Amino acid sequence: MRSSDRHGRWELTDDWEGSPEESAARWQVAFGEAVYGSRTARGWSEAELAERTGLTEDEIDRIEGSGVYPTVPLLEALGRAFDAVAEIDGTDHAMTFADRAA
DSSP: OOOGGGGGOOOGGGTTTTTTTHHHHHHHHHHHHHHHHHHTTTOOOOOHHHHTTOOOHHHHHHTTTTTTTHHHHHHHHHHHHHHHHEEEETTTTTTEEOOOOO
């Protein structure tokens, strides 16, 4: 089973609440869900997204499996591929890729 088949399925325990580790994990989950949702909404395979971003399929799989912390270069590459902008809500650890206005 590829990690993207279980994307965003981390469970955080109470002792993590408010910790830097919790915040990092929540951003990784939000990032994975945003990439997976944007890719599947377009009907693209992981291979197609990898080709459009210059990343490997394994890198896309790790991102969608919540195994990668979002960085500016990754957000830029994915934004270009999706022709979208990354929208980030720091209060909820929420992230989406919003289509650019035509």
